[in-house]
Amino acid sequence: MRINEEGERFPLTMYDWDAEKGTATVVCQxxxxxxxxxxxxNEGDSxxxxxxxxxxxxxxxDIGKVICVGGGVGTAEAYPIAKGLRKxxxxxxxxxxxxxxxxxxxxxxxxxxxxxxxxxxxxxTYGQKGFVTDVLEKLIEKDTPDLVFAIGPAIMMKMVxxxxxxxxxxxxxxxxxxxxxxxxxxxxxxxxxxGEVKFACVDGPEFDGHKVDFDDLTRRGKRYSDKEKKALxxxxxxxRMGLEK
Amino acid sequence: MREQDPKQRIKNFNEVPYGYNKEEAMAEAARCLxxxxxxxxxxCPVEIDIPGFILAIKEERFSDSIKIVKATNNLPAVCGRVCxxxxxxxxxxxxxxxxxxxxxxxxxxxxSDWERENRSEVNKENIAAGEAAAKVAVIGAGPAGLTCAxxxxxxxxxxxxxxxxxxxxxxxxxxxxxxxxxxNIVTDEVDEIEASxxxxxxxxxxxxxxxxxxxxxxxxxxxFIASGAGLPYFMNIPGENLNGVYSANxxxxxxxxxxxxxxxxxxxxxxxxxxxxxxxxxxxxxxxARSALRLGAEKVSIVYRRTEQExxxxxxxxxxxxxxxIEFHLLTSPVQISGDETGEVTKLVCLKxxxxxxxxxxxxxxxSIEGSEFEMxxxxxIIAIGNGPNPVLLETIDGLKLNKWGNIEANEENCETSIExxxxxxxxxxxxxxxxxxxxxxxxxxxxxxxxxxx
Ligand SMILES: Cc1cc2nc3c(=O)[nH]c(=O)nc-3n(C[C@H](O)[C@H](O)[C@H](O)COP(=O)(O)OP(=O)(O)OC[C@H]3O[C@@H](n4cnc5c(N)ncnc54)[C@H](O)[C@@H]3O)c2cc1C
Ligand code: FES
Numbered sequence: 001m002r003i004n005e006e007g008e009r010f011p012l013t014m015y016d017w018d019a020e021k022g023t024a025t026v027v028c029q030x031x032x033x034x035x036x037x038x039x040x041x042n043e044g045d046s047x048x049x050x051x052x053x054x055x056x057x058x059x060x061x062d063i064g065k066v067i068c069v070g071g072g073v074g075t076a077e078a079y080p081i082a083k084g085l086r087k088x089x090x091x092x093x094x095x096x097x098x099x100x101x102x103x104x105x106x107x108x109x110x111x112x113x114x115x116x117x118x119x120x121x122x123x124x125t126y127g128q129k130g131f132v133t134d135v136l137e138k139l140i141e142k143d144t145p146d147l148v149f150a151i152g153p154a155i156m157m158k159m160v161x162x163x164x165x166x167x168x169x170x171x172x173x174x175x176x177x178x179x180x181x182x183x184x185x186x187x188x189x190x191x192x193x194x195g196e197v198k199f200a201c202v203d204g205p206e207f208d209g210h211k212v213d214f215d216d217l218t219r220r221g222k223r224y225s226d227k228e229k230k231a232l233x234x235x236x237x238x239x240r241m242g243l244e245k
Numbered sequence: 246m247r248e249q250d251p252k253q254r255i256k257n258f259n260e261v262p263y264g265y266n267k268e269e270a271m272a273e274a275a276r277c278l279x280x281x282x283x284x285x286x287x288x289c290p291v292e293i294d295i296p297g298f299i300l301a302i303k304e305e306r307f308s309d310s311i312k313i314v315k316a317t318n319n320l321p322a323v324c325g326r327v328c329x330x331x332x333x334x335x336x337x338x339x340x341x342x343x344x345x346x347x348x349x350x351x352x353x354x355x356x357s358d359w360e361r362e363n364r365s366e367v368n369k370e371n372i373a374a375g376e377a378a379a380k381v382a383v384i385g386a387g388p389a390g391l392t393c394a395x396x397x398x399x400x401x402x403x404x405x406x407x408x409x410x411x412x413x414x415x416x417x418x419x420x421x422x423x424x425x426x427x428x429n430i431v432t433d434e435v436d437e438i439e440a441s442x443x444x445x446x447x448x449x450x451x452x453x454x455x456x457x458x459x460x461x462x463x464x465x466x467x468x469f470i471a472s473g474a475g476l477p478y479f480m481n482i483p484g485e486n487l488n489g490v491y492s493a494n495x496x497x498x499x500x501x502x503x504x505x506x507x508x509x510x511x512x513x514x515x516x517x518x519x520x521x522x523x524x525x526x527x528x529x530x531x532x533x534a535r536s537a538l539r540l541g542a543e544k545v546s547i548v549y550r551r552t553e554q555e556x557x558x559x560x561x562x563x564x565x566x567x568x569x570x571i572e573f574h575l576l577t578s579p580v581q582i583s584g585d586e587t588g589e590v591t592k593l594v595c596l597k598x599x600x601x602x603x604x605x606x607x608x609x610x611x612x613s614i615e616g617s618e619f620e621m622x623x624x625x626x627i628i629a630i631g632n633g634p635n636p637v638l639l640e641t642i643d644g645l646k647l648n649k650w651g652n653i654e655a656n657e658e659n660c661e662t663s664i665e666x667x668x669x670x671x672x673x674x675x676x677x678x679x680x681x682x683x684x685x686x687x688x689x690x691x692x693x694x695x696x697x698x699x700x
Contacts, residue, residue, distance in 0.1 A: 002411055008503065008512045009411070033512050049411040051448035180503065180513070183409045183450055184635050185419075185475040186495035192486055197479060202637055216486055219588040223488040227514030234509035 002049040003037040010034045011179045011201070013077040014053055024052075027076035027105065033231045040245040054182045055205045060084035064091065064146035067139060069132050069160055071097045071152020075106045077174055078151045086113045093145075094118070095135045097156065101126035133159045140167055147172065150209060154218045161209030171209035175200045177220060192216040246351055251568040255538050258423040258506055261565060262351075270355040274303035276340070277347050284337040285349060290685035291317045295334060295349055302352060311360040314353060319395045319438060320388060320684065322361065322430045323417055325354030328681045329559050361433055378403045379698050382465040384451045384638065387415020388680045389471035389671025391435065392687030393694075394443045400695050404442075405465075407449040412502060415473050416672075417680070419502040420494070420529065422536050425562075428501070452638035457667065467666050467694045470653060471687065474632040474672035480524065484582030485628070489518060489590035493525070493533045493629035500536050518624020519543045522593050524579055525629035526556035527677075531566045533627045538569055546572040546621065548579060550598055550611040574621075576600070578613060582626055593623045632677050642667070652676055660690035668694055 002009045016025040030039040041047070058081050066085050070078030075096050085092045093116040098104045100123050110117050118135045119127030128135065133156075136148070140163070148171040150160040157173040164171040177189040177200045184202035191200050192213035198204065238244040247263045248254075254261055265273065277299045285295040294313050301310035314321045330336075330350040338346035381397050383390045386408035394404045412418045414431045439445050451457065457468055477492035479485050496515070499505040503513035517540040523533045526549035534545045547566070549556060552575050556563060567573075574595070581594040597617035600609040634651045646654040646663035653662055653669040660668040670686025672678055 006504075006511045049448050051409075051411070051450065052454070054450065054453055180495065180498055181410060181419075183475070184637055185409075185477070186498050187477045187479070187492040188495040190486065197481075197486070220486065220488060223516065223588075224514045227508065227516070231509045231512050231514065235512075 001038075001047055001051070003034060003041075004048050007037060007048065008034050009049070009180055009182065011054075011176075011182055013080070013174075015076050015080060024050075027073065029073040032228050033235045036232070036235065037244075051182070055201060056203075058084065058206060060090070061088050062090075065093075065143070066090050066147045066149065067093045067095065067136065067145045069095045069097070069136060069148065069150040069152070069156070070106070071132060071150075071156040072099070072103060073105070074152030074156075074174075074176075075104075078149060079106045079110060081149055081151075082110060082114055092116070093139065095120065095132045095139075096127075097121075097132035097152065098126075099123065131159070132156060133163055136160060136163060140164065140169060144169060146170065148209075149174075154214050154221060157209060157212075158214035158218075161212070161214070165210050172206045173209040173212060174205045175207055175212065175217065176205070177217060178224065191220075246348070251570070254424065255535075255569050258539055260427055261424055264358055265351055265355045267359075270302055270352060271305065273348055273352060274299045277303070278339055280339050284339065285334040285347075288334040288337040290333065290681045291688060293317050293353075298356065299347065299349070299352055302356060307356060307359050307363075310356045314356060317688075318684070319392055320417075320434050320680075321353050322357035322434055323388070323426060324681055324684075325350050325352075325357055326426050326430075327417075327421060329679060331560055333681070361430070379466045380405070380464050381467045381469070381694060381698075382407060382451075382457075382460050383469045383471060385409075385415060385471040385473055385671070385673075386413035386435070386445060386447075387471055387473050387671060387683060388417065389473075389673075389683035389687040389690075390415070390469065391438055392684040393469045393471065393670070393690045394687075395438045395441065396688055396691035397694060398438075398441055398443045400691065402695075402698070403444075405444040405446060407451050407455075408445065408447045409450040409472075410502065411447050413445055413447065415471075419498045420532070422497065422501055422532050423506075424535065424539070425532065450637065452641040456641045461666075467698055468668065469660070469687075469690045469694065470638070470662075470667060470669040470673055471671045471683070471690075472635060472638055472673045473683075474677040475635040476633040477628070478631050478633060479628055480579060480630060482579060482581055484584060484590070487582055487584040487590050487626075488588045489516065489584075489623075489625045490582060491625070491627045493523075493529045493627055494632065496533050496627050497529070497536065500540070506536075506540060515540065516625065517542050518590070520621075520623050521545045521625040521627065522548050522579075522621065522623045523627045523629055524548045525631070526551075526558055526563075526573075527629065527631070528558045528562055529632075529677075530627075530629035531558045531562040533629050534571050535566055535569060537625070537627065538571065542625070544572065545570075546574055548574045548577050548593070548595065550576065550578045551608065552576060552600065555608045576611065578611065579626075580618070582623075583620075590623055590626055592620045593626055594618060594620050632672075634673055634676075650676065657686070658689060659693040660686060661693060666697070668697075 012026040015027045030036045068078045068082045095118045150157045151174040179189040182201040189200040194211035298310045298313040335346040380403045383394045383406045417431045477494040499515045504511040505513045505515035521537040521542040576598040583592040596613040598611035601612040604610040655669040655674045660670045668690045671683035
């Protein structure tokens with residue numbers, strides 16, 4: 001979406017939707033300019049451009065035992081997948097990871113349809129202290145799932161994929177590379193995958209976690225860090241001057 | 246034509262040629278011999294009555310002149326600026342042999358700009374069709390799609406254009422930079438097409454949001470696919486995923502569509518280092534190189550595997566690039582991009598070439614010289630070696646025949662494809678070509694669609 005004339009085009013996962021009412025729900029954490037702009041909107045405000053859904057839809061049918069791992073705001077992306085999987089009769093376990101208690105999201109909504117929800121926090125302020133991989137390790141030790149879904153920061157997806165690789169458990173990750181058009185036209189979202197170049201926006205967003213080059217993903221994800229900071233300062237300055245919300 | 250001084254213009258994104266004033270235009274128009282044979286008209290892919298509009302300029306009948314142009318060309322302010330006239334109308338101008346053809350492009354630009362400034366004098370009528378008219382869907386709002394839609398609307402059909410991006414224009418909006426084609430001109434020309442009754446739906450990717458079969462169910466009776474050449478090619482050499490490497494499409498989209506040259510006023514960033522290499526020598530490469538210069542690069546180099554003679558860019562644009570101080574490394578092929586531990590580009594490693602036998606395109610094939618490897622220090626590398634067809638839509642149409650490059654197989658005369666109600670034209674059929682060729686295809690398609698719907 002693009003919030004206003006000056007805004008970037010940025011991708012968000014559809015958290016929920018209601019085709020009859022014609023609504024789509026997104027969850028976002030106000031971190032950079034675009035997400036801050038989105039979070040500053042009030043009821044009745046409008047978003048300039050919305051396009052989607054894009055990319056390939058998730059297959060949630062006939063899988064069997066699935067463990068969904070959501071890290072940080074990625075949990076909001078794991079939610080619709082877990083929901084779809086449950087609806088289609090799969091056996092679903094969810095592991096939520098967050099830095100601290102305040103950043104744990106979607107737990108209640110997930111528990112509505114899923115009775116196996118584990119929560120970890122880095123600092124131990126809620127749930128189990130530690131990382132999602134600590135829980136995952138124990139779970140796959142006991143019983144091998146048919147599929148693991150991991151959605152969150154690159155480093156988390158990498159750790160999960162490395163853990164499941166050893167046990168040959170199929171693992172899908174959802175890649176959040178920097179995008180512009182989202183139509184396969186620019187190649188800015190490209191990722192190294194199994195020795196090839198793939199465009200996350202049209203070939204993905206889901207990829208086999210055992211074939212993704214996560215170091216490349218992390219590196220490319222940082223290519224505008226300085227500029228992102230500058231853009232944020234500029235926006236906050238404008239907010240202070242009352243030119244933006 | 247008068248132009249912005251190179252030293253000044255490399256610091257801004259304003260248009261480079263100033264365009265004729267009234268006196269200059271009338272003087273140039275007076276040079277036209279008004280030949281009976283009209284070779285220029287045959288040289289024009291959309292067959293503008295060139296002597297006619299030029300005569301009207303000479304006689305200061307400007308409203309008549311623009312009407313003549315617009316009878317066959319709905320994007321004249323664009324064409325006057327970006328058409329390769331030197332290969333078309335001006336190439337066959339009788340005065341070409343005497344050394345100086347009529348500057349037809351500049352006259353076309355003059356008369357379109359005159360109209361935009363004096364709009365109230367010209368009719369802008371809505372000729373939208375009634376509810377009963379057949380519905381036609383056009384996919385892609387580039388020059389091919391816009392032209393086809395405008396013509397079908399004039400014929401009385403109800404036309405909807407579906408455009409993937411948030412702005413119409415195709416390459417005119419996201420590819421060609423402001424200093425060559427000011428975006429307000431594209432907006433104005435598209436607005437006029439919309440005002441005449443064509444419906445435009447932006448942010449609408451056919452193949453994802455709806456498929457052709459869904460549109461059939463919605464009552465559309467014919468389809469024109471004009472989705473362009475929107476898939477960037479990479480070189481498949483080591484280092485292409487490094488942080489300072491852009492496809493020209495990404496680079497230009499950030500700059501033009503997202504206005505990264507106005508960062509941080511606009512949120513979309515772009516990184517341009519001190520030393521920039523652009524690989525390729527077409528219009529896309531020249532546009533990328535000249536944009537990089539304007540974004541603060543100290544040294545910009547075009548790296549091209551053949552020689553100056555084979556460069557596909559318009560001559561004007563090559564001259565402009567040279568005037569602006571862009572370096573040309575010819576007979577040079579990159580083999581690797583090297584980077585540092587943080588993933589930033591540091592060097593472009595190349596081989597020198599010599600020319601061999603002509604290849605299938607008739608141009609002499611570059612052959613690399615063994616042991617000629619050398620390095621150039623670089624911070625940014627922009628890859629402008631061409632674009633292919635974007636498969637997102639094509640994958641979703643069962644039975645649509647594609648050629649071996651993935652372009653739609655369509656009859657170039659009537660734009661028919663392997664599916665009866667689907668027509669196609671522009672870059673999606675021909676591969677990356679020109680604005681005017683795409684417009685020509687749009688015209689042919691409109692005629693064929695009319696015939697198809699009447700049969
Ligand atoms: C940087 C650059 C400079 C150029 N300079 C010149 C020049 O000086 N002179 C010249 O004559 N030519 C030039 N060209 C070439 C010229 O622009 C193209 O040949 C021409 O634009 C092709 O027109 P088109 O309508 O076929 O496609 P495009 O202009 O590519 O338009 C296609 C449109 O379709 C949309 N689309 C794609 N897929 C879908 C989908 N699934 N659903 C909905 N919409 C979709 C795209 O978003 C786009 O807007 C240049 C090209 C580039 C890239
Ligand atoms: S975002 Fe441009 S190709 Fe994926």
